[in-house]
Amino acid sequence: MDHDSPVTEIAAYRSQDHSALQAQLTIRQIMTPRRAFLCALEGEPINDAFFNVPEIYDALPVIEGSNRHDASADVVGIIDRRQVRPAQFRQSVQTHMQELSGAEVRDDMSLLDFAAQGRVDELTLVRNCDVGSIAGLVTIHDLQRLPVRIAMFAALTTLEEDIGVVLDIVASDPQTWPDLIDDPTGKLKSEITTGLKRASRHDDLGSPILAMTFGVKLALLDGLYDCGRLSQGRRPDTRVIRETRNDIAHGKPFQNIDRVAFAAKSLVELHSSIKKFIEIQS
Numbered sequence: 001m002d003h004d005s006p007v008t009e010i011a012a013y014r015s016q017d018h019s020a021l022q023a024q025l026t027i028r029q030i031m032t033p034r035r036a037f038l039c040a041l042e043g044e045p046i047n048d049a050f051f052n053v054p055e056i057y058d059a060l061p062v063i064e065g066s067n068r069h070d071a072s073a074d075v076v077g078i079i080d081r082r083q084v085r086p087a088q089f090r091q092s093v094q095t096h097m098q099e100l101s102g103a104e105v106r107d108d109m110s111l112l113d114f115a116a117q118g119r120v121d122e123l124t125l126v127r128n129c130d131v132g133s134i135a136g137l138v139t140i141h142d143l144q145r146l147p148v149r150i151a152m153f154a155a156l157t158t159l160e161e162d163i164g165v166v167l168d169i170v171a172s173d174p175q176t177w178p179d180l181i182d183d184p185t186g187k188l189k190s191e192i193t194t195g196l197k198r199a200s201r202h203d204d205l206g207s208p209i210l211a212m213t214f215g216v217k218l219a220l221l222d223g224l225y226d227c228g229r230l231s232q233g234r235r236p237d238t239r240v241i242r243e244t245r246n247d248i249a250h251g252k253p254f255q256n257i258d259r260v261a262f263a264a265k266s267l268v269e270l271h272s273s274i275k276k277f278i279e280i281q282s
Contacts, residue, residue: 031136118261180223236266
């Protein structure tokens with residue numbers, strides 16, 4: 001999109017807003033900066049490296065030199081105390097550290113891409129995108145941070161809106177929606193009926209899809225895949241997307257932090273598939 005041209009459609013505003021927001025939500029917003037590192041020295045015993053280090057720090061960056069507070073010292077590796085046997089704690093850090101392997105990420109990577117790639121470990125080093133030096137670090141627990149949740153919720157919002165576009169293309173009659181879903185308990189079909197009644201009274205701007213919950217929209221999307229009306233790309237796991245969206249919307253900590261990457265990847269893949277379908281139909 002040409003950002004210097006006048007925007008005349010709501011969809012164009014939405015796309016522009018989404019791109020601008022995701023571009024601002026980068027690893028810089030969640031990383032621990034280099035100046036704040038707790039470091040181990042390459043030549044010291046492992047016992048000394050972790051002396052008085054809080055238990056939540058299982059791994060430390062390893063630096064050269066003799067001053068662990070020197071923010072300009074080169075980072076040469078990572079030492080993880082869980083990978084060292086008790087009898088080895090008197091040995092040097094250098095003996096057991098993991099050398100840098102190029103698995104670092106750049107500080108300008110978007111948080112959504114970072115989460116979706118699942119590259120975060122207990123400790124991942126972050127390089128400055130301009131000069132290549134170590135700029136910070138992130139851990140898997142940083143996926144609980146507010147900027148990550150904002151990035152994912154923004155992506156969920158645009159997904160939700162595009163599900164409405166898909167339904168308008170292939171199932172424009174809302175009266176057919178209950179027949180699309182596999183609903184043994186009848187709960188979702190009841191929600192659809194209630195939502196359609198609200199929409200008919202213009203309680204939701206008169207648009208039926210706006211009266212549907214996110215769970216109903218995903219169920220309708222699953223139904224379109226099941227009946228063959230959507231066949232664009234591989235079908236990602238919508239259940240984990242629904243669970244993660246509920247955690248974010250209700251302000252709950254992610255119950256299983258390891259599943260956040262899977263949820264983000266499924267979200268990105270599903271939305272990419274839907275956008276391709278919309279483009280083809282346009």
